[in-house]
Amino acid sequence: MNAVDLFSALHREGLRSDAASPSIPERKPVSPWYARALLGVCGWIGGLFVIGAFGGIFVGLFNNAPGLSLLAAILVGIALWLYRRGGDNEVVTQFAFASSIAGQVAAGAALAHLLRPDNHQVVFALALAVLQLVLIGAMPNRLHRLASTMFAVAALVFAAHNTAFARWLPMAVSLATVAVWLRESDWIAKRQDALWRPVGHGLLLSTLVIEVVPWVETLTNIHGSSRYWLSPFVHAPALALLVLALTRRATILHRALAISTVAILCAASGLAPGLAAAACVLLIGFACGNRAITGLGLLGSLAYLGLYYYRMDTTLLVKATALAASGVALLAARSVMALAWRREETT
Amino acid sequence: MNADILPSLRQRDLNELHERGEIDRATWSRAMQLTGLRPGASDWRLFLERLFLIGGALLLTSAVIYFIAYNWAGLSRIARFALLQSVLVAAVIGALVSGIDTPKGKAALLAAVILIGPLLAYFGQTYQTGADPYQLFVSWVLLALPWAFAARFAPCWAVVLIVANLAVGLWLGEVFRPLGLGFSGLLPYFGLLCLNAAAIVVFEAWPAPFGKGRWLVRLAGVFAIGAATWLGIWLVLDLGREGENTLAFAHPVAMAAGWWYFRRVCLDIFLLAMGALSAIAVVTALVARSVIDLAGGGGLMLLGLLVIGLSAGAAIWLKNLAHEAGEAQ
Numbered sequence: 086m087n088a089v090d091l092f093s094a095l096h097r098e099g100l101r102s103d104a105a106s107p108s109i110p111e112r113k114p115v116s117p118w119y120a121r122a123l124l125g126v127c128g129w130i131g132g133l134f135v136i137g138a139f140g141g142i143f144v145g146l147f148n149n150a151p152g153l154s155l156l157a158a159i160l161v162g163i164a165l166w167l168y169r170r171g172g173d174n175e176v177v178t179q180f181a182f183a184s185s186i187a188g189q190v191a192a193g194a195a196l197a198h199l200l201r202p203d204n205h206q207v208v209f210a211l212a213l214a215v216l217q218l219v220l221i222g223a224m225p226n227r228l229h230r231l232a233s234t235m236f237a238v239a240a241l242v243f244a245a246h247n248t249a250f251a252r253w254l255p256m257a258v259s260l261a262t263v264a265v266w267l268r269e270s271d272w273i274a275k276r277q278d279a280l281w282r283p284v285g286h287g288l289l290l291s292t293l294v295i296e297v298v299p300w301v302e303t304l305t306n307i308h309g310s311s312r313y314w315l316s317p318f319v320h321a322p323a324l325a326l327l328v329l330a331l332t333r334r335a336t337i338l339h340r341a342l343a344i345s346t347v348a349i350l351c352a353a354s355g356l357a358p359g360l361a362a363a364a365c366v367l368l369i370g371f372a373c374g375n376r377a378i379t380g381l382g383l384l385g386s387l388a389y390l391g392l393y394y395y396r397m398d399t400t401l402l403v404k405a406t407a408l409a410a411s412g413v414a415l416l417a418a419r420s421v422m423a424l425a426w427r428r429e430e431t432t
Numbered sequence: 433m434n435a436d437i438l439p440s441l442r443q444r445d446l447n448e449l450h451e452r453g454e455i456d457r458a459t460w461s462r463a464m465q466l467t468g469l470r471p472g473a474s475d476w477r478l479f480l481e482r483l484f485l486i487g488g489a490l491l492l493t494s495a496v497i498y499f500i501a502y503n504w505a506g507l508s509r510i511a512r513f514a515l516l517q518s519v520l521v522a523a524v525i526g527a528l529v530s531g532i533d534t535p536k537g538k539a540a541l542l543a544a545v546i547l548i549g550p551l552l553a554y555f556g557q558t559y560q561t562g563a564d565p566y567q568l569f570v571s572w573v574l575l576a577l578p579w580a581f582a583a584r585f586a587p588c589w590a591v592v593l594i595v596a597n598l599a600v601g602l603w604l605g606e607v608f609r610p611l612g613l614g615f616s617g618l619l620p621y622f623g624l625l626c627l628n629a630a631a632i633v634v635f636e637a638w639p640a641p642f643g644k645g646r647w648l649v650r651l652a653g654v655f656a657i658g659a660a661t662w663l664g665i666w667l668v669l670d671l672g673r674e675g676e677n678t679l680a681f682a683h684p685v686a687m688a689a690g691w692w693y694f695r696r697v698c699l700d701i702f703l704l705a706m707g708a709l710s711a712i713a714v715v716t717a718l719v720a721r722s723v724i725d726l727a728g729g730g731g732l733m734l735l736g737l738l739v740i741g742l743s744a745g746a747a748i749w750l751k752n753l754a755h756e757a758g759e760a761q
Contacts, residue, residue, distance in 0.1 A: 086440060086441060086466060086467045086468065087439060087440055087441060088441055088445075091441060091463055091466055091467060094466050095459060095462065095463060095466070098462065100458060100459045100462055101455075101459065107449060107452075107454040107455075109441070109445050109449075110444075110445060110448045110449075112439075112442075112445075112755075114751045114752060114754070114755035115444065115751065115754070115755070116747055116750065116751040116754065117701060117702075117705075117750065117751075117754045119701070119702050119705040119706075119750075120701075120705055120746070120747045120750035120751055120754070121747075122705075123705055123708065123709050123743060123746060123747060123750070124743055124744070124747050126709070126743075127709075127712060127739050127740070127742070127743030128740065128743065130739055131736045131737075131739040131740040131743070132736070133736075134732045134733070134735045134736030134739060135732070135733065135736040137729065137732040137736075138729035138730070138731075138732035138733035138736060139729065140729065141729020141730075141732060142729040142730075142733075175744045175747045175748045175751070176741070176744040176745075176748075178744075179740050179741075179743055179744040179747070180740055180744075183736065183739075183740045270450065270457045270460060270461065271457075273447050273450045273451055273460070274450055274451065274453070274457065276451050278447060278451065360491075367483070371471060371476075371479055372470070372471070373470070374443070374464070374468075374469045374470045374471065380647075386487070387490075390490065390491075390494050394498065394501070400502065401498045401499070401501050401502035402498075402499065402502045404498050405495045405496075405498035405499040405502060406495075408491045408492070408494050408495035408498060409491070409492060409495035409499075411491045412487075412488045412489070412490075412491030412492035412494075412495060413488070413492070414488075415483075415484040415485075415487050415488035415491065416484065416485070416488035416489075416492075418484055419480070419481060419484035419485055419488065422477075422480065422481070422484075423481065426477060
């Protein structure tokens with residue numbers, strides 16, 4: 086639909102006082118998501134090569150905390166300068182990203198010398214998380230903000246490991262994800278799209294990684310513990326919040342049906358919480374009209390179904406029961422929804 | 433200006449209008465729906481119906497597989513066979529009753545295509561037939577093919593493609609010994625490249641039986657590029673036995689053919705991006721072989737700069753292609 090047709094339609098619906106179209110901004114070339122993913126992977130590898138090179142140039146660098154701190158400050162400073170000067174130039178921003186990654190590795194190594202993670206794991210991981218939060222605010226680049234969001238969540242996972250908070254972290258991440266995406270219109274209106282969209286993407290990826298990737302999942306594991314009763318509630322608040330927001334203009338019957346589906350799905354998949362996490366990503370992706378995120382949610386749920394088989398904390402019989410209950414819940418929800426839609430059409 | 437020649441609006445255009453305060457929140461939200469950039473009520477209905485149906489079928493199928501794998505002591509051998517076969521038969525009957533062209537029928541056939549594997553595996557485990565593992569996957573493909581053709585449903589074909597990859601990989605890796613020679617390290621990757629290249633040709637030339645969308649072509653493309661990349665790295669690092677590296681020349685040939693087809697004949701920027709990533713990996717391995725031993729970290733620095741430069745160049749190329757095609761959002 087072009088601008089003239091759209092603003093005529095909006096005028097007819099009473100959303101615009103006149104049918105005239107405002108001037109449409111000039112179109113600049115934009116990288117598709119897979120080109121940005123390519124940049125991210127290569128920039129990360131390039132950064133590791135660069136920090137490895139510094140290790141070769143300055144012998145003993147990795148045993149010298151002040152030297153590492155100085156190098157980190159220089160590399161991150163160069164990245165910041167390049168980002169602020171380079172604009173959208175891919176060559177400059179890719180150098181900046183790699184420089185920042187190298188600087189972050191140097192900063193991590195310096196912090197490890199100072200804080201001794203063997204003895205102070207929580208403080209060390211929290212320091213890394215704070216560093217990433219500062220970088221999210223400071224670096225004016227979407228790819229960097231996405232990567233820093235994921236690194237910040239990873240640092241929080243390590244900080245929470247072996248503490249009572251580990252059980253609450255997946256819930257906090259999925260809730261934060263939904264909270265960010267439900268305010269999409271607000272952050273666009275406040276000209277904060279460049280900050281919050283990459284953060285939102287980073288949180289979506291983190292929600293999936295925490296539940297689907299086996300060794301990460303074990304760090305926040307609640308399923309084999311005495312708190313297993315928490316399991317069905319891990320992603321229920323996020324899913325309920327999301328569904329309530331998406332159905333705010335629907336009839337009471339549809340809202341009740343949607344919330345009942347969330348409750349039944351969360352209860353049925355209680356011992357397989359990756360399904361609820363993937364459902365969260367899937368719904369956000371579809372609601373935002375983003376096929377890549379929707380595909381990611383689908384891929385995440387399929388990956389979870391495959392990897393769930395190898396989890397050691399429950400028997401295959403328990404897993405089969407959880408999956409069968411979830412499957413029946415979905416099919417039952419579909420039948421009830423179809424019935425409600427048919428009844429609505431006839432009335 | 434003639435409204436017919438105006439370009440379609442993109443999400444970025446509407447976001448920028450919202451950012452400039454030209455449209456408020458409610459108008460932005462409605463505009464996103466009217467332009468098809470956000471789903472409307474009918475889109476949600478279709479999406480949820482399909483998601484719940486296919487998701488439910490997949491979860492129930494997985495539950496059956498997990499249950500059989502549990503080897504519940506209370507089930508006899510006959511009972512386990514009866515359970516697997518009855519679920520398989522129920523899925524096929526469900527497809528026939530619902531109609532193969534309906535979403536329910538397609539979901540039931542997808543479940544049936546998946547369930548063939550566990551049934552064959554349990555058969556092999558119970559009767560110890562002595563068959564090689566690849567034979568299980570070949571049988572799975574052959575038995576699934578008629579149902580995949582009947583369903584005309586891309587997820588069914590995706591299962592067939594993945595199982596066929598396993599069959600070819602296992603056969604060439606563990607069984608096939610050309611001219612009485614020993615096992616070849618490169619042959620499985622060469623075979624996977626050929627299989628997936630052939631699949632792309634078939635999917636593109638006769639699209640009708642394979643369902644809608646391009647993701648099946650992209651799945652085969654990712655498998656082909658993965659195999660070709662391994663061949664290319666093997667070639668430049670000279671890891672193969674004498675004479676074996678001839679197979680690795682398939683990497684440049686496959687990259688050139690892929691570039692020609694997906695750039696010139698049928699533009700697919702996603703697969704071009706995967707090809708660019710593969711080329712970067714192979715070129716980096718080639719340069720690494722020469723410079724990795726440079727003293728003082730110079731080699732690593734050179735490699736870092738190379739990866740950064742090549743990836744930035746690839747991103748610029750892909751961005752321009754996407755702009756030409758109007759694909760980026």
